[in-house]
Amino acid sequence: MSLFIYNSLGRTKEKFEPLHPPVVSIYVCGPTVYGHAHLGHAKSYVSFDVVVRWLRHSGYQVKYVQNITDVGHLTDDGDEGEDKIMKQARLEKTDPMEISQFYTRSFYEDMDSMGVLRPNIAPAATAHIPEQIAMIEKLVQSDHAYEVNGNVYFSVESFSGYGKLSGRTDQDALQSGIRVEVRSDKRHPSDFALWKKADKHHLMKWTSPWSIGYPGWHLECSAMSMKYLGETIDIHGGGMENKFPHHDCEIAQSESVTGKPYVRFWMHNNMVTINGIKMGKSLKNSVNLKELFKEIDPLVIRFFILQSHYRSQLDYSETAIKASSTGLEKLRETRRRLREQKTGSGVFALSPFEQRFSEAMDDDFNTPVAIAVLFELSKSINIALDRLEGMSEISRQETETFLDKAGREILGILQDENLSDNRGNELSGKKMDDVMHILLDLRAEARKNKDFALSDRIRDRLLDAGIEIKDTKEGANWTKSSGF
RNA sequence: GGCGAAGUGGCCGAGUGGUUAGGCAGAGGUCUGCAAAACCUUCUACAGCGGUUCGAGUCCGCUCUUCGCCUCCA
Numbered sequence: 380m381s382l383f384i385y386n387s388l389g390r391t392k393e394k395f396e397p398l399h400p401p402v403v404s405i406y407v408c409g410p411t412v413y414g415h416a417h418l419g420h421a422k423s424y425v426s427f428d429v430v431v432r433w434l435r436h437s438g439y440q441v442k443y444v445q446n447i448t449d450v451g452h453l454t455d456d457g458d459e460g461e462d463k464i465m466k467q468a469r470l471e472k473t474d475p476m477e478i479s480q481f482y483t484r485s486f487y488e489d490m491d492s493m494g495v496l497r498p499n500i501a502p503a504a505t506a507h508i509p510e511q512i513a514m515i516e517k518l519v520q521s522d523h524a525y526e527v528n529g530n531v532y533f534s535v536e537s538f539s540g541y542g543k544l545s546g547r548t549d550q551d552a553l554q555s556g557i558r559v560e561v562r563s564d565k566r567h568p569s570d571f572a573l574w575k576k577a578d579k580h581h582l583m584k585w586t587s588p589w590s591i592g593y594p595g596w597h598l599e600c601s602a603m604s605m606k607y608l609g610e611t612i613d614i615h616g617g618g619m620e621n622k623f624p625h626h627d628c629e630i631a632q633s634e635s636v637t638g639k640p641y642v643r644f645w646m647h648n649n650m651v652t653i654n655g656i657k658m659g660k661s662l663k664n665s666v667n668l669k670e671l672f673k674e675i676d677p678l679v680i681r682f683f684i685l686q687s688h689y690r691s692q693l694d695y696s697e698t699a700i701k702a703s704s705t706g707l708e709k710l711r712e713t714r715r716r717l718r719e720q721k722t723g724s725g726v727f728a729l730s731p732f733e734q735r736f737s738e739a740m741d742d743d744f745n746t747p748v749a750i751a752v753l754f755e756l757s758k759s760i761n762i763a764l765d766r767l768e769g770m771s772e773i774s775r776q777e778t779e780t781f782l783d784k785a786g787r788e789i790l791g792i793l794q795d796e797n798l799s800d801n802r803g804n805e806l807s808g809k810k811m812d813d814v815m816h817i818l819l820d821l822r823a824e825a826r827k828n829k830d831f832a833l834s835d836r837i838r839d840r841l842l843d844a845g846i847e848i849k850d851t852k853e854g855a856n857w858t859k860s861s862g863f
Numbered sequence: 864g865g866c867g868a869a870g871u872g873g874c875c876g877a878g879u880g881g882u883u884a885g886g887c888a889g890a891g892g893u894c895u896g897c898a899a900a901a902c903c904u905u906c907u908a909c910a911g912c913g914g915u916u917c918g919a920g921u922c923c924g925c926u927c928u929u930c931g932c933c934u935c936c937a
Contacts, residue, residue: 390867408937416937423937463935546866547933596935618937623866625936648937649868655929659936686886687876692869692930699875702887709886712900739877747877751885761901765894831896838898849899 382437384614385690385743387622387645388544392743397613398643403439404608405431406642408600408617408625409501411448412482413467416489417665418680418695419618419651419658425681425791426648426689426744427616428495432789433740444607445498446600447486449479449505450583450593462593465582475583479505489668492677494791500607504599508585511594511602514636515573515587523635527564529576529590535569538631544645545623571628573598597628601641605633615642619649620657648689655694666695675700682707682792685746706754707792712858713757714786714793716764717779720853723769729778732756736785746790753785819848819855 383392397403407427410420424445434441449464468475487497504511515531518524523537535541535550542548550569572595577584584591604612610633617626626645633641651658651666658665671680683703687693732752739748760778763770770778786793818837825833838848841857848857 410937411935419937421937426937542866545932549865616937619868620932620936623932624934650931650937652930657931657936661936683875690868691876694875696875698887702875705888706886709900716901745877747886748884751877754885758902765902826896829896835897847899850895850897851900852894 382433382741383743384644384646386643387647388642393644395613395644397439398611401438401440403434403441403614404612405434405441405443405614405616406600406604406608406612407443407445407498407615408621409446409448409498410482410486411463412479412486413464414482414660416486416668417658417660418668418671419665420486421489421493421668421680422651422684422689422693423616423618423648424490424495425493425684427646429685429746429790430614430616430646430689430744431496432791433744436784436789442500442608443498444500444502444604446603447479447483447501447503448599449475449483449503450599462581462583468582479503485669489672489677492672493681494678494794495681502603502607504594504603505583507599507603507606508594510606511598512574512585512587514598514602514605514632515589515594517636518573518632521635523632524573525566526589529574529592530564530572531574531589531595532565532570533573533595533628533632533635535567535571535631538635540634541569541631542623542627544627544630547623547627571595571597571624573632597625597632600625601629601633601636604641605637610637610639610641612642614644614646616646616648619647622647646689649692652692652694653696658695675704678792678794679704679707682750685790685792686750688743688745688747690743710753710757710786711793713760714779714782715856715858717760717770717775717782719856720764721769722772722775723767725763725766725768725770725774727760727763727770727774727778729774729781732759733781740789749785749790750792753782753790756782815846815857819857822848823855 382395384395385392405427407424410416427445431441431443450462462475464475464478468478471478490497515524518533519526519531522534524531524533540548542550550567574587574589574592574594576590576592581593584593604615615626615629630641653664653666656662656664668677668680679700683700684693686703686706732755736749736752739745739752742748756778760770763774783793818841822834822837825831825837841848845859846857847859848855
């Protein structure tokens with residue numbers, strides 16, 4: 380069985396083999412840190428988190444680089460426009476460094492709570508200005524770039540494959556009719572900036588051979604990817620909206636410098652929509668994660684995201700999230716039951732599930748199918764445990780191990796086994812267990828005496844306190860009530 | 864205008880030629896003191912029109928609709 384990945388370059392699924400096994404080099408476009416992360420970020424980084432987890436699980440040594448864009452790029456492509464981070468700094472009456480640091484921390488907080496593993500290297504663009512300048516110098520020396528008035532542009536006509544990723548290869552056709560002519564120093568309208576001269580109000584600027592200025596917005600990924608992962612990397616991931624121009628520009632400048640293929644597999648994740656419309660900061664319809672997490676368990680969001688494929692659009696709605704919440708609870712419940720129920724003698728046929736799970740993941744990270752397999756497994760487990768003979772200890776352990784591997788290690792939707800899942804941190808202490816034991820004992824006694832008024836009162840009041848009681852054949856157990 | 868993606872049952876969402884996706888919601892049932900959970904049964908599909916094929920959500924053509932990119936954006 381081998382892994383197939385849909386390669387945007389070529390638009391087909393291709394068998395994945397790393398260039399230098401067992402190492403897999405992967406670079407994913409990181410956030411521009413000038414605001415809190417939203418659901419779109421969540422989809423992207425959760426998706427690639429699972430990619431990385433599956434690659435590691437498959438035995439690869441994954442080197443995962445994800446940048447932090449902390450130099451604001453211009454808000455428009457002409458020579459006009461404002462640096463986004465600078466603009467936010469002005470709005471918040473502070474300086475750009477504080478903005479980028481503040482929102483970088485915020486970003487990781489949100490990702491951590493969804494169980495997104497940190498990248499191996501998270502390079503900041505502003506910490507790699509010399510690398511970017513060095514790259515520009517090479518491009519100027521080899522006539523792929525030219526300087527005009529302190530600005531340096533990449534010459535699109537110097538690179539024959541420009542636009543091959545997005546299919547936009549005819550640059551002249553692209554220009555027809557759309558854009559009102561912008562006053563520019565560019566030789567060709569499609570040429571893009573590698574270095575921009577700063578005006579005197581610009582706060583983030585550095586010395587370069589051409590001017591005091593700042594790097595162009597496509598450059599950091601190329602420079603940092605090459606520095607940490609080499610001239611040719613296995614996988615480059617990012618949002619679909621970045622295919623053009625961002626990724627096409629990266630290819631052009633990188634391959635012009637090295638003469639080698641820049642990326643072997645391009646992976647593009649699709650976007651989150653609200654009522655069918657793209658969610659975006661600039662569209663002012665984005666769903667802020669911190670707000671969302673006040674209402675909804677971050678792992679429910681993760682689960683919701685993984686229930687659709689990374690290359691599909693995901694439409695956000697409260698009912699869809701609610702459905703995910705209930706569904707995830709079902710899986711959690713099964714895992715809890717599997718762990719807590721007394722074992723018997725029945726044998727459980729696990730391997731078909733393991734196999735189908737792996738096949739789904741190997742087929743371009745098909746997490747919706749992988750999750751469907753877990754639901755079917757959940758049902759089979761419940762049926763097995765309902766049988767008189769139950770499940771043997773060996774079967775139980777095997778199954779629990781797999782559920783843990785698939786649900787926790789790979790998909791990251793189930794929590795650590797030692798935390799009692801949904802009982803939550805604040806309730807998971809041993810003391811709490813002891814207290815609950817007392818209450819459940821008292822309630823059992825009341826039920827035995829047919830004092831249902833009392834037993835129901837205990838149950839109702841605990842529910843008010845956020846604790847849900849379920850009676851099973853094995854006796855009562857409790858969880859933190861799931862709530863929406 | 865150019866480049867690209869998509870239209871699946873009440874909702875979400877898989878499925879690149881032949882066999883049940885899955886989840887949520889709805890209905891009926893089993894279990895339970897009741898409830899919850901679990902399990903069983905069950906209803907509503909493949910935008911439209913042609914074509915290829917023994918056989919098509921699945922391939923081809925056309926039509927309609929939606930979305931993304933071509934300014935920053937996950």
